[in-house]
Structures are given as structure tokens and as C-alpha cells.
Amino acid sequence: MKTMVLAEKPSVGREIARVLGCFRREHGYSEGSRYVVTWALGHLVELAQPAEYNPAYKRWSLASLPMLPSEMKLQVIPQTKEQFALVSSLMQRDDVNELVIATDAGREGELVARWIMEKAAWSGPVKRLWISSQTDSAITEGFENLRDGEAYVNLFRAAESRAEADWIVGMNVTRALTCKHDTSLSAGRVQTPTLAILVDREDEVDAFSGKYYWTLRADFDGIRGGWRDGEGSARIPEEEQAQSIDQEITGKQGRVVSLERNEKIDTPPLAYDLTELQRDGNVRLEFSAKKTLDVLQVLYERHKIVTYPRTDSRYISSDIVATLPARIMALMGTPYAEASKEVLKLNKPLDSRFVNDRKVTDHHAIIPTEQRVNMEKLSKDERSLYDLIVKRFLEVLSPDCIYDSVKLTIEAAGHRFEAKSIEMKQIGWKQLAGADDLDDEDNSSGLSGIKEGDLLLVRNTEIKRELTRAPSRYTEATLLSAMEHAGRFIDDSSLKRSIAGSGIGTSATRADIIEKLLGKYYIEREGRYLKPTAKGRELVKMVPGELRSPELTARWEKRLAAISDGSESFRAFSEDIRRRTVELVDEIKTSKISFQPDYKDAKSCPACGGQMIEVTGKEGKKAVACQSLSCGYEEVDGKVTRQGRPKPQGRKDFGEDGSKADTATFADLIKASQERKQRKRKK
């Protein structure tokens, strides 16, 4: 008898097959004497479309909302139905008597496998491969320690509840908004609060009006100091005031009235989880969140030199500690060899800031594997990202950075000045990071030799005009943080505490959400910044308040975690989702607000004459898209990518997927006209 192994995708499946000695390569699977290894292509099965529950749902109309199927149905995804048929036929083989789930070790991976098993009616015993690296040894060990499939049923329940909640809320709210306002609008549990964060910031930017202020710096015998008011602020509201201070101190002596020296210890940062790495990838490499994830996936799967990407832990568990020397040794063939040797020599005892079993649930932080690295084989992007991961890993294992922060207060002609300096004692982990930039009033040469009571001559002064700064727009990096710490946007302090640690979306899905918002023209790029389009801003006004705030989604994410650890029933959650959806749909149906986006001077549509929206979309390309639901005309970089249609008359309900609504309406019109002709002919 043989055991069937189900991986998430072909590349991973073939690797597992190789390690398990399944050398017979067939189309869609590999086989050996003990195992048959096959794979999904991501999801092969999904929740059925609305029309599967009720033919009346085929058409989009307000009257048929809300749609609340009591039991969700599954359907095979049409585009990949051949692979499903193959996997399903392997499951039916008489010589296959056991199944190992080897999809991604996480919530979504569990769902990929269980839905396929359910649709293919698998009834045999189930085991789970749960590994955090794709190295040969990790796979071998994983197969020696297969877990019982039963232990992951709750994780599957949580995954399924997530999918169901997204279907019920998304389908209903999207249809309600689209039908109500006659334009393609969509909303969802995660995308809408994310969009709202960007819209709120844009409102702040609009409301902001800049003011000038002045600063004054003086050179006291080579020491740079900045003017301060009684509260310690460096801002001088009027230019005349700045000039009169300047005149008063010029040529005078200043006296050192205080010198404070404080020892500061900067501990190393924690290791990377996915969100933190996406943030740094954006700030340092200008990668989008999605690009970081894609490149990371290659480092994990193909090169096998980093551990599991989709993690939200920044810690390692105690069982990993013994493997650290081997992981450091693996870096010897890289530019980090010297730094690695230093770290090995140190043999720094690891404390709970990095090793914490309680803070590692599904997977530990992203760190290098024991696989020797051949830098030649990495592309430029892979190298850069790998560089971040290795540096961070070595930083974590390096000593603290210790320095004295020195602050000098100087008085001159009744005015107060401050001078600062940093005196390094042990650079520690910052050796790898490189020193931070010094600000204008810092004195890199140090303030040693200065003592209280010293008299210093004002040699030079400098007045600068500055502008108060508008709140800055989000970059992908700061947006990821905002999504992760969505609690910050919640006013209710007890709720804020209760959802601490759960944000909007999960680390595995945040990049997709940003891409989705770009793809739907709700947001656009402006340099490294993201800002909402007129359509996005208007949409946020239309959606029910509950969907706008991160509160609902954060609460749900917390409950999904509870379902996953078995402390909440998925049935209670499912009932609650349905109840909420009734309220949400009702709110849209009865809303008095109308959809009036300000598309400014975008052209009108050459196909239907309707309103067009112009945005800077993915990869900085200019896109123009018609906003009339029945048209769909689109141009990217001046080339027509989708042909539009003239406006059909009369009908105000839509076809099966909303955006293509018109096709249904059109087909109906044509069919009706053909029928009329036929009837005429018969007569």
C-alpha cells in the first residue's frame, strides 16, 4: 500500500518527491515504492458562486439581498479542473490508503488541502507534514515526525470560517453598493478598513495648511547648539524675533550651565516576521510588499536558504537554539563570513528577547537555514533581500550597542541653547547596520573636555526658515505597520486592549490587499507613497461605518484565532456573520448618500461617453478606466487593454460577476430581438 502526499504547488511537490525517493515522474505527480506525491496549484476548490444556491442570485439586484446560504457549497475551480481530477483520481486508487497533507503549514494551506479532500470525498486516515524549512533534512525529519491530521481540524475550521465570512460579507456588500449606485464598487472585511486608513490620512493632508517658523543655530567655539524656548521647542514663530536673538548673541560669550551624560543601551532588534521584512524591503529596497513576498518565496522554495515566509512571529523556539551554529556556519561562503565568525566567537547567551516558545505558534521568525549558500546563484533582488535577512539574523545574535548620550545647555545673552553628542562605548549590533545619520545639532567630534561653567564664544550663527510639515501619506511600509497595529485606530480603550496583537488581515495576506486596492483603482501610487483616488475616497463614504473601522475586522480576526485554538465554536461565529450582514446590507439599501466622485479632468470615455478615472497604478503605469459598469473601457500606458461598449438602455440589474454585468444584459437584448424576429417569421 502507498501513502499519498499532497503539496501546495508543483515546485514544492517535486522537491518532496525527490527527497522521498519518488523517481517516477508522471504528468501531475511523482511516484515511488512507498509514496505518491502530487500537488494543488494553490486552491483547486472554492466556495460556490451565488447562483449555485439560488437561480435568482444569477442577476445582481438589490431585491435579492442579502444572500445567506445556510450551508456553504464547494465547487471545483474551472481553470484548474484537470489537476483536481488527477488528484481526485489518485485518491481513489486502490493501493492508496493514507494521505499526508503537505501544503503550506498555515491556515490557508490547511484550507487548500481540506477542501480538495472534501470535494474528492477522501475518507481514509490523514497525517500532517508541518515544517518551517524546505531543506532536505527538514523534509526528511518532517516525514519522520508526521503529526496526526486530527490536530489540525480546528485550524481548518478557522480557515473555512474566514473564507465563509469573506464570501458572505464581500458578496452582499459589493452587490448592494454596485446595484445601489450603478457603478462597480466593492467592499470587504479587510480591504475596506485598509482603504479607510488611507482616506482618513488624505483628509488630514487636505485639511492641513503649512506655517513658516524659524530656527537659529550658533557655533560656540566649534560646538553646534540650537536655540530653545522655555518648553524646549526649537521653533521661533516670527522672523523678526529670530533676528533679534541673533543680534543679541553675536560676539557674546555663552556659559555652559549644565552637562548631562547618560549611558544608553540599544538592544538588537528582533528577527524578521513577514510584515517587518516587507516594511524594510519597502524602505530599503523599494520593493512592494508583494514583491518582497514573491522573492522571499523563491529564497525559501528554490534556494532553501531561508525559513518559512508567511510567519507572524519574531522569535524562535528553544528547540531551534541548538541549530544556530550550523545556520551561522552556512554563511561562511558569503560576504557575511567575517561578521559570522565574530558572532560565533562571541557565543552570546540567548535570552528570552529572541527565544520564546510562547511567542512561536505555527512558525518561528524568518532566519537562514543550514543550507550552504551559493551567492552566484541568486538574482540581484534575491541577494538584496537575503542580505536583509542575514544582517538581521546576525544583529539579533550580536551584543547590545552601548553609548553615552551627552547634552550640553549653554546660556548666551539670556537665551538658551542645546548641543548634543553621542560617545560610543561598544558599537555591538550597530556595526552591521551602519551608524545612524546625525542631526544638525549633533556634534560628531564629541563634547569631551567641556565642563560646567566653561565660557564659549559665539563664532557664527545661522537662521533657517522652515515649514511645518503636513501629515505624510502612507508608504507601503507604513501602511503595513498601520494594518498590523490597527488597534491604534480604535477609540474604545478596553477593545483596544482586547484586540492587541491582531490587526487587519494576516501577515500572509496584507500584500494582496494592497495589490487589490491598486487593481480596483481605489488607490494609486505617487512616488513611494500611496494615496486614495477620488473613487476610493467616495467609496469609503458609501460603506457602512462598521466596515470602515478596523474594529470589526480585528474582532473577527481574534475570533478566528480562537476557533483555531479550539476556544470558540465556528457555528457561533458563522451565525454572527450572517446577522451582521443583514444589518450591513440594510444600511446600504436605506442610505441617502449618493456616489459623486470628483474625477477632475479625466477624459470622457471614447466608447460610451461615461466618466473615466485616471490613476498611476501598478509599476507606476498610467491607467485610464471607464467607470460605467456596462462599459469597462480601459487604457494602460496609452494602449487600449479592454474595449468598451456603448451604454445599454433601461436595465439596472447586472450579470453574474457585476463588472461584466452588461454581457448578461446584452445577451438578453439580442436573444429577445432574435425571438421577436423568429415569431415574426412564423407568422
Ligand SMILES: [Zn+2]
Ligand atoms: Zn465607457
